Amino acid sequence: MENKEVLLEVKDLQITFKNGRREFVAVDDVNFEIYRGETFSLVGESGSGKTTIGRAIIRINPTTKGEIIFNGKKINGKIDKKLDREVIQKIQMIFQDPMASLNERAKIDYIISEGLYNFHLYKDEEDRKNKVEDALKEVGLLPEFASRFPHEFSGGQRQRIGIARALIMDPEFVIADEPISALDVSIRAQVLNLLNKLKKEKNLTYLFIAHDLSVVRFISDRIAVIHKGRIVELADSEELFLHPLHPYTKSLLSAVPIPDPQIEKQKKLLVYDPSMHDYSVNKPSWVEILPGHFVYGNEEEIAGYRKEIND
Amino acid sequence: MEENKKLTDQELFSFVEFDHDQAERTGYSEYSYWRSVLRTFSKNKFAMALVIIMLCLIVFAFFANSTARFPIDEIHRTDKLLSPDATYWFGTDTLGRDMWARSWYGTTISLKVAGVVTFVCVIVGVIVGCIWGYVRATDRFFTELYNIVANIPETIYLILLTYIMEKGFWTIVLAMCLTGWLAMARNVRNLVFMIRDREYNLASRCLGTPLPRMISKNLIPYLVSVVILRMALMIPNVISQEVTLSYLGLGLPATTPSLGKLLSEGRTKFQDFPYLLVFPSLIVSIITVSFYLAGNAFSDASDPKNHV
Amino acid sequence: MERQPILSAKDIEITFSMRGKYLKPIRKCSLDLYEGETLAIVGESGSGKSVFTKSFIGMLDNNGSITGGSIMFEGVDIAKYTKESDWLKIRGKKIAMVFQDPMTSLNPLKIIGEQIREVIELHQGIKGEESKQMAIEMLEKVGITDAANRYNQYPHQFSGGMRQRVVIAIAAACFPKILICDEPTTALDVTIQAQILDLIRNLQKEMGMTVIYITHDLGVVANVADRVAVMYAGEIVEVGNAEEIFYDARHPYTWALLSSLPQLGVKGEPLSTIEGTPPNLYQEIKGDAFAPRNTHALRIDFIENPPYFEVTPTHKAKTWLLDPRAPKYEAPHAIQKLRDKMKK
Numbered sequence: 001m002e003n004k005e006v007l008l009e010v011k012d013l014q015i016t017f018k019n020g021r022r023e024f025v026a027v028d029d030v031n032f033e034i035y036r037g038e039t040f041s042l043v044g045e046s047g048s049g050k051t052t053i054g055r056a057i058i059r060i061n062p063t064t065k066g067e068i069i070f071n072g073k074k075i076n077g078k079i080d081k082k083l084d085r086e087v088i089q090k091i092q093m094i095f096q097d098p099m100a101s102l103n104e105r106a107k108i109d110y111i112i113s114e115g116l117y118n119f120h121l122y123k124d125e126e127d128r129k130n131k132v133e134d135a136l137k138e139v140g141l142l143p144e145f146a147s148r149f150p151h152e153f154s155g156g157q158r159q160r161i162g163i164a165r166a167l168i169m170d171p172e173f174v175i176a177d178e179p180i181s182a183l184d185v186s187i188r189a190q191v192l193n194l195l196n197k198l199k200k201e202k203n204l205t206y207l208f209i210a211h212d213l214s215v216v217r218f219i220s221d222r223i224a225v226i227h228k229g230r231i232v233e234l235a236d237s238e239e240l241f242l243h244p245l246h247p248y249t250k251s252l253l254s255a256v257p258i259p260d261p262q263i264e265k266q267k268k269l270l271v272y273d274p275s276m277h278d279y280s281v282n283k284p285s286w287v288e289i290l291p292g293h294f295v296y297g298n299e300e301e302i303a304g305y306r307k308e309i310n311d
Numbered sequence: 312m313e314e315n316k317k318l319t320d321q322e323l324f325s326f327v328e329f330d331h332d333q334a335e336r337t338g339y340s341e342y343s344y345w346r347s348v349l350r351t352f353s354k355n356k357f358a359m360a361l362v363i364i365m366l367c368l369i370v371f372a373f374f375a376n377s378t379a380r381f382p383i384d385e386i387h388r389t390d391k392l393l394s395p396d397a398t399y400w401f402g403t404d405t406l407g408r409d410m411w412a413r414s415w416y417g418t419t420i421s422l423k424v425a426g427v428v429t430f431v432c433v434i435v436g437v438i439v440g441c442i443w444g445y446v447r448a449t450d451r452f453f454t455e456l457y458n459i460v461a462n463i464p465e466t467i468y469l470i471l472l473t474y475i476m477e478k479g480f481w482t483i484v485l486a487m488c489l490t491g492w493l494a495m496a497r498n499v500r501n502l503v504f505m506i507r508d509r510e511y512n513l514a515s516r517c518l519g520t521p522l523p524r525m526i527s528k529n530l531i532p533y534l535v536s537v538v539i540l541r542m543a544l545m546i547p548n549v550i551s552q553e554v555t556l557s558y559l560g561l562g563l564p565a566t567t568p569s570l571g572k573l574l575s576e577g578r579t580k581f582q583d584f585p586y587l588l589v590f591p592s593l594i595v596s597i598i599t600v601s602f603y604l605a606g607n608a609f610s611d612a613s614d615p616k617n618h619v
Numbered sequence: 620m621e622r623q624p625i626l627s628a629k630d631i632e633i634t635f636s637m638r639g640k641y642l643k644p645i646r647k648c649s650l651d652l653y654e655g656e657t658l659a660i661v662g663e664s665g666s667g668k669s670v671f672t673k674s675f676i677g678m679l680d681n682n683g684s685i686t687g688g689s690i691m692f693e694g695v696d697i698a699k700y701t702k703e704s705d706w707l708k709i710r711g712k713k714i715a716m717v718f719q720d721p722m723t724s725l726n727p728l729k730i731i732g733e734q735i736r737e738v739i740e741l742h743q744g745i746k747g748e749e750s751k752q753m754a755i756e757m758l759e760k761v762g763i764t765d766a767a768n769r770y771n772q773y774p775h776q777f778s779g780g781m782r783q784r785v786v787i788a789i790a791a792a793c794f795p796k797i798l799i800c801d802e803p804t805t806a807l808d809v810t811i812q813a814q815i816l817d818l819i820r821n822l823q824k825e826m827g828m829t830v831i832y833i834t835h836d837l838g839v840v841a842n843v844a845d846r847v848a849v850m851y852a853g854e855i856v857e858v859g860n861a862e863e864i865f866y867d868a869r870h871p872y873t874w875a876l877l878s879s880l881p882q883l884g885v886k887g888e889p890l891s892t893i894e895g896t897p898p899n900l901y902q903e904i905k906g907d908a909f910a911p912r913n914t915h916a917l918r919i920d921f922i923e924n925p926p927y928f929e930v931t932p933t934h935k936a937k938t939w940l941l942d943p944r945a946p947k948y949e950a951p952h953a954i955q956k957l958r959d960k961m962k963k
Contacts, residue, residue: 045808046779058517088519101510105344105532115518154896155664165514184663185835189879189890196889211808214838218884255813257838259880261861264841269813326917326946350639 007173007205008034008057013066015052026052027229030066031286034173039199039206041216041237043252044226050209051096053226054175057207058093059084070173089119092166096178098158102150108161109146112136115169135164139194156187160194167198175207180215192219214256217241222292225249228274231286235293245295245305248272277301344615348536351612358608365601368594372418379412383568395586402586404576413568414590420480420563421570421595425549427484429542432491437538439492440499441526445507457497465490469552473561483562487549495541502534536613543606547599554595570595624651625829626675626797631698632687633667633674642900644670646853647688652797652829657820659832659840659861661876662850665897668833671850672799674698676714677706712742715790719802721782725774731785732758732770735792742793754792760825761788762818780811784818791822798823799831804839816842837880841865846933849873852898852908859934868954869928869936871915878951891951907939915940915948 015027027049034040042050055061056076057068068076075087095101102111112132115121122128133143139160150158159179166174176195180188196219199206210216216223217237224234225248233246244250251272258264277284282298289295295305353359381387381399387407395402401410443453472486506512512529520529550570556562557571565572570591577587611617633645644667652658662668673679675690677700690698692709700706718724726734735754740746745753751770758766761784774782783803790798800819804812820843823830832843840847840861847864849857849872857870868874875893877883884890895912898904907913910920917939919925928941939945 045810055513060513060516085519088517093514093517095510095514097510101514103511103515103529103532106528110528114515114520117524118519118521157896162514165518169518185837186663186876186879186893188881189884189892190894192881192884193889193892213809215881218881218886218890251810255810257809257812257836257842259837259841259865259877259882261841261844261865264838267842269817271814272810326915 005036006033007036007071008207009067009069010053010057011067011069013053013056013068014064015049015056015061016064025229027056030226030229030231032224032231032234034205034207036172036205037203038221039208039219041208041210041220041223042226043210043213043216043223045211047228048226049229050211050226051177054093054177054207054209058091058175059087085119088115089169090172092169092171092174094159094162094166094174094176094179097182098155098162099182101162102158104150106149107146108136108148108150111150111161112146112165112168114165121169131168135168136161138167138198139164140190154187155183156190159183159187159191163191163194163198167202170202171204173205173207175209177209178211179208181211188215195219212256213241213252214258225252227272230296232296233294235290239290239293243293243309245289245293245308246297247276347615347618348609348613351617352609355608355612358605361601361605361608365598365605368597368601369422372415372422372594375411375415376419379409379415381409381412383412383416384408384566392580392584394584401590402584404587405580410573410587410590413573414570414594417568417570417573417591418594418598420567421550421553422598424480424484424487424553424569425546428487428491428549429545431484431488432495432545433538433542435488436492436495437499437531437534438526440496441503441530441534442522443496444500444503445525445530446522453496453500457493460493461497466552466555469556470559470561473556478562478564480563480567483553483556486562487552491545491549495538495545498541499534499538502537503530506530506533536610539613540606540610543602543609547602550595550598622653625654625692626650626652627691628671628675628688628698629691630688631671631674631685631690633670633679633683634686635680635683637682644683644853644900645674646904648850648853648855649688650848650855650858652831653846654829655827656845657823657830657832657843659834659844659847660850661834661837661840661847663835663897665852665900666850667853668850669801672716672801672831672833675797675799676710676716677703678710678716711738711790711795712793713795714797714799715793715795716799716801717783717786717790717803719805721779721786721806722774724786725782727774730771730773731777732772735785735789738789738792754788757788757792758785760822761785761791762814763788779807780815783807783811783815787815787819787822791826791828794826795828797829797831799833801833802835803832805834805836812839813842819843837865837876838882849876852904853900854908854937856909856938857934857936859930859936863931863934867930867934868950869930869934869941870938871913871940872909873936874951874954875912875914878954907937917945 010030010032013027013030014025017024017026030053042053044050052061056063059075063076067074070087070091073083075083109132112135113128116128116131122131132146136143136145141157141160141164145153150161153161179195180191183191192215195206198204208216208220220237222235223237223240224231225246226232227248233240233244233249240249241253244253251270254268254270258267279298282300284296284298284301286294286296287302289302289305289309295302297305385408387403389407390399390403391407392405393399393403399409399411401414404410404413443449468490469486472489473482476482476486512525515525515529553562553569554571554574557569558575563569563572573591574588574595577591581588628648628650631645631648632643635642635644648671660668660672670679670683674685675697685698688698689696697709725731732751732754735757736750739750739753755766755770758770763769763781763784774785777785803819804815807815816839819830822828832839834840844861847859847861848855849864849870851872857864857868857873864873865877868877878891879893881890893912898908906922907920907924910916913920919939925937925939925942927935927937929935930941940948
């Protein structure tokens with residue numbers, strides 16, 4: 001990796017939700033770095049905490065312990081107004097459900113320029129209109145769409161409007177929270193291409209949250225696999241697919257449907273059983289087995305993984 | 312199929328240049344929410360009839376009030392307790408006053424009270440309700456306030472307030488405003504609770520949208536149909552409260568004939584002179600029932616699932 | 620294949636009246652279903668695949684109706700049914716449906732055991748303890764451990780995947796001939812999805828059912844299907860064996876579907892995509908509905924809707940490209956790769 005500047009760093013993050021007296025630890029002991037210019041994917045099932053992490057970075061969810069450091073500054077917890085404003089402009093989010101993430105009662109024109117209005121990032125009305133038009137064209141939509149309402153558009157188009165809304169702010173870091181899960185399979189390619197194109201053009205960094213490993217292979221540079229609030233494996237995407245080590249990663253990979261009847265029909269499904277780990281005596285830790293390839297496990301398991309790699 | 316004959320097979324089966332814009336143009340569905348609401352509502356013939364009756368009644372009330380032949384407090388000593396006839400269309404009361412003029416005057420008073428109270432309660436209730444529901448920090452305060460205040464029936468407050476204050480039009484309006492906004496605020500707060508964490512609101516938060524615009528652009532448009540329904544139900548409610556208060560001799564001064572006053576006056580002589588009660592009650596009933604039914608029909612019409 | 624189909628839909632047309640206008644979500648669809656097979660219907664949202672199958676069990680919304688064609692099932696044209704009582708003889712009993720969202724398919728206020736038992740009681744007339752036993756057996760069959768106790772639990776006490784198993788149990792409780800699964804795994808995680816697909820496959824073998832899968836995920840199709848029908852804008856544009864569709868697709872829409880899969884993507888190069896958006900049903904469609912988005916469109920595609928052309932006795936596609944008068948064309952790169960695979 002040429003440009004190894006760390007844009008976002010997450011250290012010992014813990015997020016706990018309180019429901020009356022009951023506490024629920026959604027995310028625990030999470031550590032990772034995201035380098036400028038890369039696409040970093042966070043993959044896990046629903047309830048694994050991946051969305052919670054994304055929302056904590058953009059400050060929708062509060063954090064309980066740990067730090068989130070962006071461009072060298074801590075951005076979780078209480079921060080001053082200036083930093084808050086900086087975070088809003090530089091970190092943006094693309095949401096999962098295109099049907100729910102747009103304000104049904106507002107015109108596309110308003111939806112896209114909402115961020116501009118908030119910080120008065122335009123010179124005059126004409127400048128603003130031009131910005132909206134450019135944003136629409138960038139995502140492959142027609143400028144005439146600005147005067148219409150969201151319900152007139154399909155899922156894929158709505159998602160692109162959501163992308164335009166985020167990118168008109170000219171951010172550095174974009175969190176894409178399952179941006180294609182709710183779309184038809186045939187539309188997914190459109191949106192993925194668009195995300196890649198925009199990344200190159202605007203020099204963006206992505207945190208891509210997904211539950212489908214097949215998608216992330218194509219788009220990401222590095223992948224972290226998360227299970228029940230804890231990251232269990234992290235590696236370059238090719239490395240992860242060729243040499244998965246943690247049993248959960250292996251089961252995720254085996255479950256991914258492959259569009260090839262001959263392969264699919266002969267596939268064997270691996271099931272992950274969390275109780276296979278015995279952490280009562282030997283405590284697990286986060287170990288770098290190969291350069292850039294991290295796994296979570298205790299000494300015994302790590303030894304086993306090393307053996308696997310050497311074979 | 313003349314077109315086909317003109318083109319040769321060769322031309323028909325030649326490849327066409329791909330047009331990106333054409334692929335994108337879906338031809339929108341031309342669905343306007345409010346137009347659909349109006350159309351669904353107007354399909355309900357019964358509700359439309361009620362709305363028309365109601366509007367006619369309201370307009371007529373004001374018209375009749377200003378064109379009444381006799382002033383409301385003019386006493387005709389020789390024409391006491393007359394049944395409806397050619398001169399006195401609704402008859403006269405115990406003091407010989409024209410019931411027609413009194414009834415319509417009373418109607419306009421009741422409508423004015425209802426109008427002002429509803430308007431104020433809606434404005435205050437919606438704004439407070441939005442803040443209550445959206446800003447988590449205020450929830451505790453308002454909920455405690457609500458719990459304390461709401462446990463005692465509104466009527467008691469109204470009786471207390473109108474008893475303390477001087478009698479007058481603005482007294483009764485003020486009293487009802489003070490007690491009425493809370494219920495609306497609570498209702499709005501519950502609705503806001505349901506929508507505050509939807510993704511489009513999260514998106515607005517991520518973009519740094521300030522509270523006033525969150526309320527006006529993100530929350531209120533979704534509340535409008537419910538608020539209108541509550542307004543429609545509030546009007547007959549206010550009228551009935553006014554009737555109650557006037558019945559008890561509170562609120563409006565003794566000289567002002569409101570519908571409630573007329574009902575209370577007519578009650579005693581009902582057996583022998585039914586017309587004293589019949590006309591005011593008929594007016595109250597029509598207004599109440601129409602607002603109530605039309606309000607419900609509007610609520611049904613504003614549910615997008617019924618827009619077929 | 621000289622077998623007789625157990626369900627045969629011919630030239631089905633379905634019309635909806637919506638906000639004063641008429642829509643045709645299904646424009647002349649024909650489909651044959653053979654006993655014991657698994658048929659997958661693939662299409663985007665709005666292609667009409669759900670509406671089409673809902674017409675088999677009379678579950679169209681109130682504003683929709685079958686305005687043309689016939690559905691022959693057990694010697695009767697069920698498209699002509701208008702009374703609920705007729706449909707009740709088929710729905711749940713002979714043809715059952717599993718929907719996408721298990722949370723809304725189950726009654727949150729009833730224990731799940733009851734929800735299975737009442738289906739058995741309704742269709743098979745068995746009451747009391749015997750039907751309860753059958754329900755418990757059904758729960759075990761779908762892989763719910765400790766079935767006797769879990770019989771008394773409510774839907775919210777189950778996870779998403781478990782709930783879907785319960786829904787499948789309800790659908791299969793009466794040993795229907797045909798099971799229609801409308802995107803049964805779209806709302807589930809990948810690992811759970813694989814388990815549910817396995818479950819349905821096992822049940823099918825055990826109970827001798829014929830299964831129709833509705834999905835937009837070609838990975839799922841590859842896993843389960845014997846035959847595949849591809850739907851676009853209310854028509855079936857291509858139908859054939861799974862192998863024929865995957866390795867020898869002929870319709871440009873199928874090409875586009877296959878080549879836009881992220882799994883086939885090469886890093887650093889853009890994925891091939893289908894441009895644009897499916898047609899809005901409010902519009903009048905002239906010619907081939909896929910023409911505006913078709914990179915291999917012919918002039919005649921915009922004028923006249925193509926008929927079916929046969930590729931093999933089991934494989935046909937509705938595209939002018941198969942007409943003998945059509946010029947030679949190159950299938951997209953990704954499709955060539957798949958074809959090469961087939962040859963090996």
